[in-house]
Each structure stands twice: as C-alpha cells, then as structure tokens.
Amino acid sequence: MLEFYGQKLASRLLLGTALYPSPAVMAEAVKASGTEIVTVSLRRETSGGKAGGQFWSLVQSLGVRVLPNTAGCHSVSEAVTTARMAREVFGTDWIKLEVIGNHDTLQPDVFGLVEAARILASEGFEVFPYTTDDLIVAERLLDAGCRLLMPWCAPIGSARGPQNPDALRSLRGHFPGIPLIVDAGIGRPSHAAAVMELGYDAVLLNTAVAKAGDPVAMAAAFGTAVEAGREAYCAGLLEPRDMAVPSTPVIGMAAFS
Amino acid sequence: MKLTVNGQAHEVAAETLAALLRELDFQGSWLATALNGDVVPAGERDRCRLADGDRIEILSPMKGG
Numbered sequence: 001m002l003e004f005y006g007q008k009l010a011s012r013l014l015l016g017t018a019l020y021p022s023p024a025v026m027a028e029a030v031k032a033s034g035t036e037i038v039t040v041s042l043r044r045e046t047s048g049g050k051a052g053g054q055f056w057s058l059v060q061s062l063g064v065r066v067l068p069n070t071a072g073c074h075s076v077s078e079a080v081t082t083a084r085m086a087r088e089v090f091g092t093d094w095i096k097l098e099v100i101g102n103h104d105t106l107q108p109d110v111f112g113l114v115e116a117a118r119i120l121a122s123e124g125f126e127v128f129p130y131t132t133d134d135l136i137v138a139e140r141l142l143d144a145g146c147r148l149l150m151p152w153c154a155p156i157g158s159a160r161g162p163q164n165p166d167a168l169r170s171l172r173g174h175f176p177g178i179p180l181i182v183d184a185g186i187g188r189p190s191h192a193a194a195v196m197e198l199g200y201d202a203v204l205l206n207t208a209v210a211k212a213g214d215p216v217a218m219a220a221a222f223g224t225a226v227e228a229g230r231e232a233y234c235a236g237l238l239e240p241r242d243m244a245v246p247s248t249p250v251i252g253m254a255a256f257s
Numbered sequence: 258m259k260l261t262v263n264g265q266a267h268e269v270a271a272e273t274l275a276a277l278l279r280e281l282d283f284q285g286s287w288l289a290t291a292l293n294g295d296v297v298p299a300g301e302r303d304r305c306r307l308a309d310g311d312r313i314e315i316l317s318p319m320k321g322g
Contacts, residue, residue, distance in 0.1 A: 016322030026320070041321025042289060044263040044314065048282045052317025056287045059318070069321045077294065084296040085289035085316055156322070206322035 002201055004037075004148055004179055005094070005126040007065070011036045012196070013226045014067065014181065015219065016206025023058055025215050030062050033219035037065045039096055039204070041072075042086050067128060069096040074109070076116045083120050095120060096128045096150070096183075096204075106156040106184075110137040114144050121145025130183050133167035135174060148178055150204065153195060154185025157207045161191035165198065172199045189218075189225030196229025197237060261312045275302035277313065289316045 002009045015035040020026035030038055040059060045052050059066060068086035073079035076099060083095045099116055101109030108131050117127050121144055129141050133151040141149060151171060154160035162168060163185070172180060182195045183204040192203045203226055212218035260267050262281065271277040274290060274297055290297045291314040297305050307313075 016320075018320040018322045020320075039321050041319045042316040043319035045283065045288060045317035046263070048284060050285075052287055052319060053285045055320060056318040071321055081291060081294060081296060082316075085291060088296070088298055089287055089289045089316070089318060 002179070004128075009036050009202075011223070011226075012202040012230055013192075013223055014039065014183075014202060014204035015209060016204070017059065018206055019210035020215055023055065026210070027058060027062060028216045029209055029219035030064060032216045032223070033209070034223040035064060037067050038062070039067045039069050039206070040090065041069050042082060042089060065094070066090050066092060067094050067096050068092065069130075070098045070116075071096075072100065073098060074100050076112045076119070079112070079116045080119050083116075083125060084123075087125070093124055093126045094128065095125050096130060098130045107152070108132055110134065110140075113137075114140045117141055117146050118144040128181070128183075133164055133171060135167075135170055138171055138175065142175070142178065148181065148201075149175065150181045150183035152184040153182045153191070154187075156184045158185055159187025159208055160185055161187050162194055165194070168195060168198055168200070189221045192222055193225040193229035193232070196226055197232050199233050202226070258307060258309050260307060260310070263313070263315055272307060273303060274305035274307060274313065277307060278302065278315070281315075283315055285317070287318055290314065291316075 011034045013033055013035045014037045015030055015033050016039045017026055068090045070079040070082045073082055079099045097117055099109045099112040101107055113129055117129050120127050127146045128150050129146050130150050131137055138149050153162040179201045181202040181204050182200050186192050186205040187208050209215050209219045258269055260269055269280055271280045293312050
C-alpha cells in the first residue's frame, strides 16, 4: 500500500485548493477526486483572521490530510520560516517544500531546495520537495533527509504534461523504493495516467482541475485516470515494437485462389 | 511605537506581540506570527516585546497548490 512518511494512503491523487470558482466548488472537487491529501498555504492575513479562519474551517470539514506548502518563497530562509509557521498552524510535520528560482518558469532553485530540505529534515519535518527531474538533485535531496520526491513534469500551471518522460523513467528506475509524486505540469487526465503508467506512485495537481469547465467532474476524471494508470503499470504494459504484429492468428486462413 | 505589520506601517501603543494582535483586532488560533523573520509561536507572544522599527508578519491559512 502507498505510504508517505509512514502514513498509509488509498488514493494516489493529491489536490491543490487554489483557483477554484468558489470555496464550495473546491470542497465538492476534493470529494469527487477521492483524494486524501490537499495542499494549502500561509499568506498575510488582511481581515483580522476571518478569511483564513473560514478557509481553514472548510478544509478541516473535508476530513483530509493537509500538506502545507512554501509556495512563492525564493530563498532558503523564507522557505524555512514559512515551514516552521505552517507546522504551528496546521499541526503537521509535512511540508511541500518549494524554493522558487525563476519568476517566469517557477522552476525550483534546486541548490536552495537541498539546503532548506537539510535544515527542515534536521528539525523533524517530513519534506515533500518540489524539484526538477534531475537525477543528481534527487540523490542530494535523499541525502538531505527527504524520504520521497516530487519532480515536476512541466512548469507549474502550464498544462503541458510530461515534457521529458525519459528523465521521469530514469528517476523511477534509480529509486525503486522511494515514493515518487509528479508535482506540476499535468494538464489532462491522460497526462496523469501516462506518468502513473511509468510507475510513479502519485500525482499532485491543482490548476487542471480548478480551471476546468466543470471542476468537480474533472476531479472525478483525474481520480479515475490515476487509478487506471496505476492498474496498467501493475498489470505490465506491452512495450512498443518497430514492426506490425498481427493479433489475429495467421494459421488456418482459408485459401480462396 | 512605529512598526511594519504585514508590509504596512503602523503606529501602535502595544508593547508585546500579543498586545499588538489585540490592538489590531487579529483573532484566531490559526494565526502564525514572525518577528523580524523569526517565528514567534502563539505561546510566546505574551513575552515577545516589541521595539521601534520591528517587522511583524501575521499569516493565516490560505488556498494553495
């Protein structure tokens, strides 16, 4: 069974809580997806605590685990401080660690990421690092104390799907016992199924559901796609072949001339 | 005392972080605070004394991806 830091999970889909048309639609999408983990953030409170309180009450009513993020942090110190504040507010050692390196691509600053991961792991955090698909960075993150990895498959919110399946396949091959979650870049259920077919353990996404025409229906579609991809991987996929191979028996064909 | 709270200038009478939250009407067990970049846990806000020019962040749960 799937485990993140000792926590057993039935669903292989993690869902973000941002960008939905309304909080009610977000709540319905979470239910429809079947997810057991949603991502949340910390931001400056502007209304005496009321806005944050309402959101937090809604999330707590969903009965799912929360994975706080350090989204938007561009330095190690920002990310570490945000993680410490998140631990106090959300009451979890889990942290989705983001150290952003570039405003345009939102790609991780992998050097800062490894440094922040080391600090947080030493403080007892259970780090979910948002990283690239670079093998050596992945090794450094594991050395730093991470026990799972969250490589992107394309830039955040780009909906492009797997841009470098070979790199994802390489990570899977090198770390057979480490939970691997594709985080960022998924646009369609077929993208989610494709990375699950590579043997990935789970998928984290937000925009593709939240910005769909019908977010609740799309959440359900992603839930189904993730399961289908996983079942296909476990069933053993046929490898591509260079030549056609007939599926209907060739022996026993009638001779008409 | 002049402080910067969530990026905005404030002139306040409060001398501790706990008093500042009361003065600015911030309430809720879900609030997180930091003073000059360091986390101040809820239980330490009463003892956390403020000084002119301090930077305070008051954060709260928010949607996220």
